[in-house]
Every structure is written in C-alpha cells, then in structure tokens.
Amino acid sequence: MDLLTLHHLTKTFGGLTAVKDVSFTVEKGAVVGLIGPNGAGKTTVFNLITGQYPFDQGEITFADVRLNGLRTHRIITLGIARTFQNIRLFQKLTALENVLAGRHYRMQSGILSAMLGLPAQRREEQEAMERALEELAFVGLDQQALTMARNLAYGDQRRLEIARALATEPRLLILDEPAGGMNEQETGALIGLIGRIQQRGVTILLIEHDMRLVMRACEKLIVLEYGGKIAEGPPDQVRRDPKVIEAYLGAEDEP
Amino acid sequence: MRDPLKPLAMALMAIVLAIAPLFLNAYYVDVLNSIGLYALLALGLNLILGEAGLFNMGHAAFYAMGAYTAAVLNTRYQIPILWTLPLSGLAAGLFALAVARPVVHLRGDYLLIVTIGVGEIVRIALVNDVFGITGGANGIFGISRPTVFGFVIRQPQHFYYLIWGFVALTIFLFYRLKKSRFGRALNYLREDEVAAEGSGVNTAYYKLAVFGLGAAWAGMAGTLFAAKMTIISPESFSFWESVVLFMIVILGGAGNMAGVLLAAFLVIGLPELFREFSSARMLVFGLVMMIMMIVRPQGLLPARGR
Ligand SMILES: Nc1ncnc2c1ncn2[C@@H]1O[C@H](COP(=O)(O)OP(=O)(O)O)[C@@H](O)[C@H]1O
Ligand SMILES: [Mg+2]
Numbered sequence: 001m002d003l004l005t006l007h008h009l010t011k012t013f014g015g016l017t018a019v020k021d022v023s024f025t026v027e028k029g030a031v032v033g034l035i036g037p038n039g040a041g042k043t044t045v046f047n048l049i050t051g052q053y054p055f056d057q058g059e060i061t062f063a064d065v066r067l068n069g070l071r072t073h074r075i076i077t078l079g080i081a082r083t084f085q086n087i088r089l090f091q092k093l094t095a096l097e098n099v100l101a102g103r104h105y106r107m108q109s110g111i112l113s114a115m116l117g118l119p120a121q122r123r124e125e126q127e128a129m130e131r132a133l134e135e136l137a138f139v140g141l142d143q144q145a146l147t148m149a150r151n152l153a154y155g156d157q158r159r160l161e162i163a164r165a166l167a168t169e170p171r172l173l174i175l176d177e178p179a180g181g182m183n184e185q186e187t188g189a190l191i192g193l194i195g196r197i198q199q200r201g202v203t204i205l206l207i208e209h210d211m212r213l214v215m216r217a218c219e220k221l222i223v224l225e226y227g228g229k230i231a232e233g234p235p236d237q238v239r240r241d242p243k244v245i246e247a248y249l250g251a252e253d254e255p
Numbered sequence: 256m257r258d259p260l261k262p263l264a265m266a267l268m269a270i271v272l273a274i275a276p277l278f279l280n281a282y283y284v285d286v287l288n289s290i291g292l293y294a295l296l297a298l299g300l301n302l303i304l305g306e307a308g309l310f311n312m313g314h315a316a317f318y319a320m321g322a323y324t325a326a327v328l329n330t331r332y333q334i335p336i337l338w339t340l341p342l343s344g345l346a347a348g349l350f351a352l353a354v355a356r357p358v359v360h361l362r363g364d365y366l367l368i369v370t371i372g373v374g375e376i377v378r379i380a381l382v383n384d385v386f387g388i389t390g391g392a393n394g395i396f397g398i399s400r401p402t403v404f405g406f407v408i409r410q411p412q413h414f415y416y417l418i419w420g421f422v423a424l425t426i427f428l429f430y431r432l433k434k435s436r437f438g439r440a441l442n443y444l445r446e447d448e449v450a451a452e453g454s455g456v457n458t459a460y461y462k463l464a465v466f467g468l469g470a471a472w473a474g475m476a477g478t479l480f481a482a483k484m485t486i487i488s489p490e491s492f493s494f495w496e497s498v499v500l501f502m503i504v505i506l507g508g509a510g511n512m513a514g515v516l517l518a519a520f521l522v523i524g525l526p527e528l529f530r531e532f533s534s535a536r537m538l539v540f541g542l543v544m545m546i547m548m549i550v551r552p553q554g555l556l557p558a559r560g561r
Contacts, residue, residue, distance in 0.1 A: 071459075072453055073452050073453075073455050073456055073457045073458070076453065076454065076455035077455055081454075081455075084449075084450070084453075088447050088449060088450040089447070089450065090443055090446035090450065090451075091446060091447075092446060093439075093442055093443075093446060097439060097442070100439055101439070101443050101450075101451065101455075101456065102454050102455065104436060104439070104440060104443075104454060104455055104456050105457075107436050109435065109436050111464070111468060114431055114432050114434075114435030114436065114437050114438070115428040115431055115432055117431055121435070125434075125435065125436070128436075164454060168454065168455050
C-alpha cells in the first residue's frame with residue numbers, strides 16, 4: 001500500500017524551478033532514500049511534504065488525505081514527522097523538553113487546567129514525561145535528559161531530533177541528512193537506529209549523502225537532479241544507472 | 256531548582272513582604288503598591304515577551320483597556336469596582352486578540368513597531384474621547400473604593416495586601432503554567448518557530464493565546480490601578496509605561512519570574528527612593544540600564560543558568 005504519494009509536484013522560487021514535475025510513492029513500511037547532488041531540490045521536496053510553503057502544481061496525498069494547503073502542524077498531526085538538514089532543536093531547552101514538543105499534539109490540557117493543576121492535567125504531564133524519556137532511551141540519550149540541547153555533542157543533537165520526531169508517534173518519518181556531520185562509528189549506529197525505527201512499523205523517507213548508509217538502509221532510491229527525477233528503483237539498479245552515475249554517484253565515492 | 260537556598264530565600268522574601276507595611280510609613284507603602292502593579296503588568300508581559308519571545312512594546316494599551324473598562328462600568332453602571340476585575344481582563348484580552356490577529360505573524364522587529372502603534376492609537380483615542388465615554392484628556396473620576404466582604408479599602412496598607420495578594424496568586428498560577436504543555440509551547444515558539452510547527456505545535460494559536468492572556472492580566476492590573484487611584488486619565492498609559500515594562504522584563508532576564516520581580520523593584524523602586532535628586536536620578540537610571548545591558552545582557556536572573 002502506498003502511504004505517501006507525490007503527484008507531478010512543481011515548485012518555483014522566483015525564476016528558479018527547485019522541484020520540477022516530481023512524482024513518486026513511498027510504500028508503507030519501507031525505507032526510501034531521496035538522493036541527488038547538492039541543490040537538486042531534495043530538501044525542498046521535504047518542505048513541500050510538510051507544508052512549509054505552498055507548491056505551484058501537483059498534489060501530495062498521505063494515507064489517502066490530500067495535504068495540499070494544509071498547515072505544517074496539521075500535517076504533523078496526520079502522522080508525518082521530520083528532522084532538519086541543519087539541526088533545528090530548541091537550543092536553550094533540555095533534551096527532555098525538546099522531546100516533549102513531539103508529545104504536544106497528543107496532549108489536551110490548556111491554560112486553565114494547568115493553572116488549576118487538575119488531576120487529568122497532572123496525569124497527562126506524567127504520561128508525557130514517561131513517554132518522552134522512553135524515546136530518549138530509544139535513541140540512547142536517557143542519560144542526557146536534563147542537558148541543554150545546545151550542550152550536546154553534534155551526533156547526539158541529530159539523535160535528539162529523531163527522538164523528538166518519534167515522540168509524535170508518526171507513521172512516516174522523514175530524515176534530512178541524518179548522518180550529516182557524523183563520524184563513521186556514529187553513522188554505523190544510525191543505520192542500526194533506522195532499522196529499529198522501521199521495526200516499530202514506521203515508514204522512513206530519508207535524504208542522505210553517505211552512500212554506504214543509503215545502500216545498506218534503503219529498499220528504494222529516488223534520484224533528483226536539477227529539480228527533476230532522473231531515476232527510481234532498488235539501490236543495486238540505481239547505482240548502475242548511467243544517468244545517475246554521471247549526475248551523482250560517478251562524481252563521488254563508489255568503491 | 257537544585258539550589259537548596261532558593262525556597263528558603265523565597266519564603267524569607269514572602270515573609271518580609273507580608274509584614275513590610277507594618278513597619279513602613281504610608282509613602283513607602285504606596286511605592287511598594289506601585290511596584291506591585293508594575294510587577295503584575297510585567298509578569299503578564301513576561302509571558303508574551305519572555306516566554307514566547309514576541310516583541311510587544313504596547314502593553315500599556317491593554318492596561319488602559321482594563322482600567323477604563325473598570326472605571327466606566329463602575330461610574331456609569333455602579334458595578335462594584337472589584338467585580339469588574341474579570342470583565343476588565345476579558346475586555347483587554349479580547350481587544351488584544353483583535354489587534355494581534357492580523358499582525359502576530361510578523362517578525363520580531365515589525366511586531367515591535369506595530370505594538371508601539373497600537374499603544375499610541377489607544378492613548379490618542381482616549382485623549383480625544385472617541386468613544387464618548389472616557390472623559391477625554393481629563394479621564395474618569397469618582398471611581399468608588401473597593402470593598403472586600405463589606406470592608407472598604409482606602410489606606411495604602413490595605414491596597415498593599417490587595418495588590419500583593421494578587422501578585423502572589425499570579426506567581427502561583429504562572430509558575431504552574433510555565434511547567435505545563437502551554438508554557439512549554441511558548442518556549443518552543445521563542446526558540447524556533449519552524450521546529451515548533453514541525454513538531455505539531457499550532458504556533459499561530461499560541462501566539463494569539465499568549466497575547467490574550469498577557470493582555471487579560473494587564474486588564475486586571477488596570478482594575479486595581481483604577482481602584483487605587485479613583486481617577487484615571489490617558490497620561491497614565493503613555494508609551495513610556497510600555498517601555499518601562501519592556502525594560503523590566505528584559506532587565507530581569509526574560510522568562511524568569513524572580514528576575515522580573517527584582518527588576519520591578521529596581522526600575523520602579525530605586526527612582527522613587529532618590530526622588531530628591533529629581534532629574535539626576537533619571538540620568539543615573541539611564542546609565543545603569545546601559546551598563547547593565549553591556550555587562551549582563553542575559554538579565555539579572557537569566558531563565559536558565561545551566
Ligand atoms: N526558500 C527558498 N527560497 C529560494 N530558493 C530556495 C529556497 N529553498 C531552496 N531554494 C533553492 O532551491 C534549490 C534546491 O535547494 P534544496 O532543496 O535545498 O537542495 P538540496 O536539499 O537537494 O541540496 C537550490 O538552488 C536552492 O538555492
Ligand atoms: Mg538539502
């Protein structure tokens with residue numbers, strides 16, 4: 001079953017066409033990689049999926065719901081969660097508070113119930129706290145729960161962003177260069193983490209430059225160049241595609 | 256949090272404040288009353304500016320809204336002044352929602368300018384009595400004294416307990432709010448709006464809600480002000496008041512209630528103590544502000560020391 005479908009998506013910034021007539025699907029339960037050279041429009045595709053800005057043409061559907069025109073927080077509540085290429089944590093808040101952001105829309109209480117400290121509100125806080133700590137433990141950050149986000153090591157910040165996204169209980173998790181800035185060992189651990197996320201039944205769409213990660217973690221790759229899709233298929237097939245080799249893989253690592 | 260001296264210091268502060276009027280003459284009690292009113296206003300502004308990071312330099316407009324609502328209801332409809340408290344809060348809150356709605360998405364510096372504009376428009380509307388019920392530049396007088404269970408509050412000592420009681424209640428309620436889903440949402444907004452929205456937080460809603468809540472508190476402070484003065488006029492709600500409140504929040508360490516209280520004491524209290532030096536005191540005051548911002552830009556008691 002297709003969880004996410006992009007249908008002839010086009011997005012221009014002024015004169016620049018960042019995404020050109022792109023269509024693809026993400027099957028439920030899969031790990032799909034979106035790759036391509038710098039400036040190919042990968043991040044823009046992510047931003048369109050999460051409704052950061054409107055697109056000019058096309059349609060996006062997620063679990064049979066049309067996402068066109070929905071505000072970002074609404075799209076998140078439908079079951080999509082994301083991380084950012086240049087980490088966007090709440091820098092001056094603790095790791096725990098960061099993850100609690102992901103619990104936010106799963107909670108109810110507002111101004112009055114908080115001021116009055118109603119039992120339901122306290123219970124909800126307690127549950128959110130426990131759930132957030134579980135997510136921190138899941139990415140291996142439970143010891144750093146009370147550390148301010150900006151004081152975490154770079155790789156830990158990336159994992160904290162994943163924990164925050166997972167706390168929303170997404171059906172689809174989209175990761176923008178999750179291994180960016182990670183060393184080899186951290187990347188290895190990340191591949192393991194992605195596998196464990198998939199085991200939780202979460203579908204994953206990721207952008208990544210690290211070919212080792214992409215080849216090992218993804219079942220399907222979609223290749224963009226200059227905003228357009230130039231290839232799609234299983235990693236083994238894509239890596240042998242002449243267009244892809246010319247555009248991207250050939251220029252970079254390929255042992 | 257982890258500092259064991261903190262609860263002790265706070266308890267001590269509370270006791271000192273509770274018995275202070277017994278040892279002070281009426282003038283100093285009145286100074287403390289002023290400080291209390293500014294503390295109330297600044298605590299409300301702190302939600303908007305300190306917790307949510309929305310630049311609002313028109314807070315006096317909401318204060319005025321509350322004070323005038325209370326004064327009109329009391330003088331025209333003989334509603335006991337303290338009964339108007341929720342209505343004043345509501346009026347100021349709704350007014351804030353109406354003015355914030357079209358502008359709240361603006362970026363920091365633009366929002367700052369718009370709120371300055373709102374403050375000025377309200378003041379000028381009051382001066383010119385555009386509604387025909389606010390008494391123009393002379394304002395409204397003859398506001399009746401507040402009564403609590405039949406006891407008429409008229410001395411500064413009595414107002415002291417009314418005002419500081421409300422401050423204490425505010426601290427209690429806002430502290431709970433800060434530690435809640437709502438309070439955290441405000442911080443997410445301040446730290447990174449895109450990430451907040453991307454985590455499922457309806458940022459537009461929280462921006463409006465916090466404006467409404469902060470303004471409602473200013474409105475209620477306005478009622479207490481009207482009750483204390485028995486006469487109000489537009490000059491009490493000038494641009495300078497908004498600036499002073501903005502200063503108190505930033506100086507205190509945006510987001511920290513103890514810091515905001517301390518700053519209210521310094522910014523409002525100190526100039527009063529040095530009244531005999533008249534104009535020189537404002538010079539010193541300005542200098543102190545400048546030095547503070549250079550040597551301690553994070554405020555007296557920053558929100559997080561960790
Ligand atoms: N908000 C924006 N405004 C204008 N141009 C943008 C914006 N976002 C991306 N672009 C442009 O769109 C193109 C694709 O960018 P991006 O999606 O970030 O590429 P990738 O993630 O594949 O490296 C680039 O040329 C970039 O400069
Ligand atoms: Mg990118």
